[in-house]
Each structure stands twice: as C-alpha cells, then as structure tokens.
Amino acid sequence: MYTEKVMDHFENPRNVGEIPDADGVGLVGNPTCGDIMKIYLKVDNDVITDIKFKTFGCGAAIATSSMVTEMAKGKTINEALRLSNQAVAEALDGLPPQKMHCSNLAADALHAAIENYRDKQK
C-alpha cells in the first residue's frame, strides 16, 4: 500500500532527533488522533541550515516528516513556507488516500517551527 519511497523514508528516516539550541520548534497533531510531529530548526541568515524531527505515528507520518526535513534543508524561510503537505506527499510518490488527511501534517509542523522562529525574532 505504501510506495517504495515511503518505505525507504520509514526504514531510513533522514534527520531524526532534536536540536537542543533550536531557533524554532514546531509541534502539530495530538496523541488522541494518533499523530504528533515535532520539528526543530537552526536558521542562519534566513536559511534553514539544520533541521531535525521527532514523530509519533504511522508509517506515513514518519515518512512525511523525514521527507519534509530533506526538502526544507538549505531553503530560505520563505521558500520553506511555500512547501505544502501535498508537495511532501507527491515527493514520496503519493500516499494512500486514507492517509492524506490524517498523517500528512509534516509541512504544517515545518510551518509551525518557522512561525516559532519568527516569533522569537520579534
């Protein structure tokens, strides 16, 4: 039911972990619905220089988290804000339809982290 890319990111997730002195942290989902994603950012000169994630959830939740970190790394804040959940799913060659709404939150977590970074800048 999952594509090869999803399984690859599930089996070998990129950028797992935490950044203790992160410039921005984003958290979406809740344990009740079964998916929680937490994304940590290091930002230098408006560019995402490091990004890590921790996720509680199904295979799709872990794979999308991993994929979004790969897509966002090296991008500017504004570029990263344009990444959508849809784009993350497409980069994984698609997700099963029932996963599109519940486990496809990785871009939201990224955006939450960026928002947190911007709040800190104020």
Added chain:
Amino acid sequence: MRRVYMDHSATTPVRPEVVEEMLNCLTEKFGNPSSLHYFGRQGRSALDEAREKVANAIGAKPEEIVFTSGGTEADNMAIHGVAMLNQNRGNHVITSAVEHHAVLNTVKALGKQGFTVTILPVDKFGMVSVEDLANAITDKTILISIMHANNEVGTVQPIKELAALARAKGILFHTDAVQSMGKIPVNVDELGVDLLTISGHKIYGPKGIGALYIRKGTRWRQSLFHGGAQERLRRAGTENVPGIAALGRACELAVQELAEEAVRLTGLRDKLIKEVMDKIPDVRLTGHPTKRLPNHVSFCFEFIEGESMLLSMDMKGIAASSGSACTSGSLEPSHVLLAMGIPHELAHGSIRLTLGRDNTEEDVDYFIENMMPIVERLRAMSPLNSENEFDFEDSCADCKVSSSCHL
C-alpha cells in the same frame, strides 16, 4: 526470510486434511444436494455428514445447524431473525460494547428500526458483568447477544452465567463463538445459549463458510434471505457443499485436538507475555490476564503507534495486527480498547499476537529478539516519553462505569 505468522485471529491456513475434503466436493461429489439423481445424493450425503460433524463439535443436534456464508451472516441472521419474530413481545435488545461489528452494527441497525438498544459496558479487562446485565433486562427485552471470546483482547466472557439470567426470564441468548471455537470448549448446552455463531476460516477451514446454531424450538425465522427452500427454509441458496464439508472436517479436527493444543498454546502465550513484559519497558497487557483465549496475546506499547510497529515487524517477516486507527481504516482506534477505558493515545499503540498450530517456541524467541530493537528504534523517533505524556493510571476516569469494576 523467516516468516512467523502470529495473526491466527484474523485468519488461518486451511489444513491439508480439510483441503482434501473440500476438493472431493469440488470435483467428485459436485452434485446439487437438491437434485434427485446419484450426483445430487452424493452432494446431499456430504452435506449431512458435515452437519453431523459440526453439531457434534458443539454438542448440538444436526437439525439445529444452519450453514451460512460466514460469521457475519450468521450474526446478522441470528439477531435480525429473533428481533423480527419477537417484536410483538418486546422491542429491547442488549449487547456489549466490545462485540465484533457484525453484532454491534446489526444491533445498532435495529435501533434505527424502532428497537431500544442497551450496550453494556465492560471493565478494564474487557469483561461484561452479570450484575450489569441483570440491571439492564426489562420486561421488553427479547434478545441478548454477547460474544464468547473477544477477538481483540482475548477475554472470555462468563456466558454460562449471562445466559442463565436470560433463560430464567425467557429471553433468547445469542453468542458469537467465532474466536472461541477450537480454542476453548464450546458446548451449547453447557453455555446454555439459544443461538451460536461459528466461522470456518478461524479454525483452519476456508473463508466464506460459517454456521449458525439455532436451538430447537427457538422463536427465530429467516428474515434477511428470500429464495429457495434450502436448509429447511432457514437459508436460501444452493448450499456451498465444498465449504460446508470443509467446515465439518475443520470442526471435527479442532475438537479432537483442542485439549492438547490449548495446553501447548497457553505455554507459548504465557512465555510470550512474560518475555515482553520482562524485556520491554512501558508495555501493558490488554484483556484479562488469565480468563483469555489460550492463543491470544495483546499489548499496548506506550509512546509508539501500531501501524509503524506492524510495518517494522513485517520487514522481519512477523505478521500481527493492531487496533490503531491507522490500521482500522477509520480515525478512531479500536472500539474495544476504548470501551475498556484505555485512552486513545495508548490504544494507538496496540499490537495483537494470536498464535496457532504452526507456531513454536522458536517463533516466540524470534519475535522477542526482533521486537526489542523495533520498539527501541520507534521510541527514539517519538517525541513522547514517560515524562511528557500518557498519564495512564489504573483509575476509571475514562472508563464507562461497570459494576464489576471495584477499583
């Protein structure tokens, strides 16, 4: 790769002895049992033999067995048929919160057709209390349907006591014995039930065949199927003779081997439970610790989600199942776990391991060996841990209050 199948509550492989019986009815004894000629008579004799075997296996008379397309049809047929024929006597039906959807949704459907429905709560082990049932019965109650053993957590219900209450009040009692058949003794007189469901593919028979036991004299009629006079007007449609013959043989074998196999499986089950609890931290056994099916193990692993565990296990050749929302095809985790007062977040981490004839002690060792690093890896990826989430106490905060719960 080594393959370890631990999902026998989902389905089982068909035994060679059963295949042989089935093949014989596909090729040699292919006649329609309703036909007068030689071929028809052969089909008829296969049908009669199978009916006797199924009846013997559950302590019934052959004429009390009606073959169906499986457990779901038998459950629908039992509940709907009793409700339709007895609606002049009352409109109240009682079931439990942990039933299979084949029962729960059939009862709920009656609720939309003018029947009053009571869904009994369960305690933290998934057990229905006799006291709760006694309190729920009214003078309008016509039917009680409570499963013999639960498919998700393995808890065995006190059917004998529950059915005795029903009988004393002249209320019909149905039990879904799909999971208990072949695992623990299933005898219609000892249980004291009026209707009982079994299924072929859970006992090393094929899919698409089941049976409903209907005690002689029970106020029941076929209310869903219209058609020919097969099964003495109780189930229209040309009989699935190969499936029926297979079910007969599967029942016969299941009962013959039950005592010995139950001891062997209980040993494996308890080893599996002990090893997991000893070697993996933050795991909870779900279901009753002792009053459970001999082949049934179910856990909730904290801080991680069921589907990601299943995927990881599958990569190691281990087949199991989960009550997580992600595997149920809905947004809600298992209704059984929620009814037991297990919070959503913990229910998402449920894993069910159901053992069978082909499992060995080496399989249990292989599972433990592979499960430890899987849990460790997923937990390392999880933002949850014992400090920030899952304040799950043995309190009844989330529990729908059951009077058998004395915490």
